[in-house]
Structures are given as structure tokens and as C-alpha cells.
Amino acid sequence: MIETPQNTLLEVNNLTMRFGGLTALDDLSLAVPAGKVTSIIGPNGAGKTTFFNCLTGFYKPTVGDVVMHHPQHGKLILNQLATHRVARHAGVVRTFQNIRLFPSMTVLENLMVAQYNALQRASRFSLAGLLGLSGYRRANEEALAKATTWLERLGLIDRANVAAGNLSYGTQRRIEIARALCVDPLLLCLDEPAAGLNPRESAELNELLLYLSREHDKGILLIEHDMSVVMRVSDQICVLNFGHKIAQGTPHEIQHDPNVIKAYLGEEETEEVSA
Numbered sequence: 001m002i003e004t005p006q007n008t009l010l011e012v013n014n015l016t017m018r019f020g021g022l023t024a025l026d027d028l029s030l031a032v033p034a035g036k037v038t039s040i041i042g043p044n045g046a047g048k049t050t051f052f053n054c055l056t057g058f059y060k061p062t063v064g065d066v067v068m069h070h071p072q073h074g075k076l077i078l079n080q081l082a083t084h085r086v087a088r089h090a091g092v093v094r095t096f097q098n099i100r101l102f103p104s105m106t107v108l109e110n111l112m113v114a115q116y117n118a119l120q121r122a123s124r125f126s127l128a129g130l131l132g133l134s135g136y137r138r139a140n141e142e143a144l145a146k147a148t149t150w151l152e153r154l155g156l157i158d159r160a161n162v163a164a165g166n167l168s169y170g171t172q173r174r175i176e177i178a179r180a181l182c183v184d185p186l187l188l189c190l191d192e193p194a195a196g197l198n199p200r201e202s203a204e205l206n207e208l209l210l211y212l213s214r215e216h217d218k219g220i221l222l223i224e225h226d227m228s229v230v231m232r233v234s235d236q237i238c239v240l241n242f243g244h245k246i247a248q249g250t251p252h253e254i255q256h257d258p259n260v261i262k263a264y265l266g267e268e269e270t271e272e273v274s275a
């Protein structure tokens with residue numbers, strides 16, 4: 001068990017994930033704080049997405065636990081919860097490497113769909129919605145207000161009624177984050193949100209991640225290959241290689257860590273650099 005500071009939101013204890021003879025994650029321990037950005041980096045196949053899959057309920061880890069410290073619900077062991085409870089009850093929401101919006105729906109509709117469960121509950125799974133009963137109407141108004149608020153905060157409100165598929169790649173990535181925010185997450189897990197963005201869009205993403213962590217106290221877990229984003233926004237970085245954590249620290253510490261340089265450049269190139 002790792003020592004965890006007061007503002008720890010997520011505690012990863014000795015997490016191991018094996019697929020037959022392959023160990024994709026090996027004894028990973030990590031504390032993820034609220035209000036800060038924690039980046040997970042590492043070469044291809046290092047185990048980054050496997051880590052996200054373990055903590056969001058897609059995979060059941062072979063060994064270890066992921067514990068969410070929820071301000072209302074107390075300690076929740078994520079690997080014992082169903083996937084939908086990880087998002088709705090524990091407040092852990094993820095985005096994926098590939099964009100998963102409904103392209104023919106408008107931006108606003110995409111954000112309303114994210115709140116479908118809450119609307120279903122308000123309708124008591126009956127015809128209440130169609131009949132316009134007050135509980136459902138109120139829930140629908142709240143969902144609309146939440147979607148509108150996040151669209152305004154993320155600078156997307158002028159595109160609310162445009163089909164999501166007609167917007168630029170960078171804007172679609174932003175919509176995915178807005179959609180995730182409509183579920184009121186405490187922890188946002190973003191899988192390569194800068195992939196395919198141009199330099200201006202990457203810079204806007206940096207500002208957005210800092211805004212969400214600093215102004216809204218969101219814990220952010222970021223998998224990212226774009227080092228300009230990682231180095232600009234991270235409070236701490238965890239480096240994986242072949243499933244092992246080989247380093248953890250601030251951007252400055254990670255940039256100068258010999259194990260990290262070796263993992264990215266390989267042994268021979270490292271010797272050349274130091275020669």
C-alpha cells in the first residue's frame with residue numbers, strides 16, 4: 001500500500017494485468033490528486049491504455065486495487081464496480097484514443113445523450129417523458145442547463161446546433177471533453193486528447209486542462225504522446241515501460257531521468273548522447 005497525501009482522489013495499489021503469458025501492467029502503484037494533472041507516458045505497448053481499462057472497469061486486474069476517495073461515497077474499489085457505476089457513482093469518466101461522438105447529431109444533442117441515464121431515472125423508465133410529467137421536465141431542463149454551461153465554458157456555445165461530424169478534429173476533441181464533464185466527474189481520464197491536433201489546437205488543449213484542474217478542481221489523468229502538452233500541463237508524470245513504472249516526478253525530473261531517456265532512445269543512442 002502506498003502512502004497517500006490528503007488530497008488523493010485515486011489510489012492505485014500494486015496493479016498487475018496479465019494476458020496469458022504477457023504482463024501488460026506490473027505492480028503499478030500511484031496516487032492521483034484532485035485539482036492536478038497526472039500524465040502517464042511511455043513508449044508504444046507500455047501498458048498505458050491497459051491502465052485506463054483497469055481503472056474504468058473494462059478489464060478486471062489480475063492483482064491489485066484501484067481505490068477512489070469519493071467525498072460523498074467514501075472509499076470505492078473501482079475494480080469491483082460495474083463500468084457504468086465507475087462513471088456515475090464513482091465519478092471517473094474517460095475519453096478514448098479514437099473520437100466517439102455521434103457525428104450526425106448536433107453538439108448539444110451529443111451532450112444531452114451523455115445525460116440519458118439521469119433522464120431515464122427521472123422518467124422512472126416509463127412514458128413520463130412523452131407525457132411531459134414534471135419530474136422528467138425538470139430533469140430535462142437541468143440536463144440542458146448543464147450542457148449549455150459546459151459549452152459556454154469551453155467556448156463551444158456558438159456551435160451547439162451544428163452536427164458534430166462537420167466540425168474540425170480539435171473541436172470534436174473539445175466536445176468529447178465537454179460531454180464527459182456533463183457526467184460531473186471528479187476524475188477525467190483522457191486518452192491521447194492531443195492526437196491529430198495542430199499546434200494552435202494543442203495550445204488550446206493545454207489551457208483547457210489547466211483551467212479544468214485549477215478552476216474546477218478536476219483530477220486529470222492524461223495519456224499523451226505529445227510531449228509539448230505533457231511538459232506544459234503536468235503536475236506529475238508517471239513513466240511506464242513494458243508495464244513497469246520506471247520513473248515518477250515533475251516534468252523537470254522526468255526530462256532528466258536517465259531511465260526515461262534510455263526507454264525512449266534505447267541503450268546505444270543514450271551512450272552516443274552521453275559520449
Ligand SMILES: Nc1ncnc2c1ncn2[C@@H]1O[C@H](COP(=O)(O)OP(=O)(O)OP(=O)(O)O)[C@@H](O)[C@H]1O
Pocket residue numbers: 019022023024042043044045046047048049050051
Ligand atoms: N486485450 C488484450 N489481450 C492481449 N494483450 C493485450 C490486450 N490489451 C493490451 N494487450 C497488450 O498489452 C500491452 C500493453 O498494451 P497497451 O495498449 O496498454 O499499451 P499502450 O502503452 O497504451 O500503447 P500505445 O501507446 O501504442 O497505445 C501490449 O503488448 C498489448 O499488445
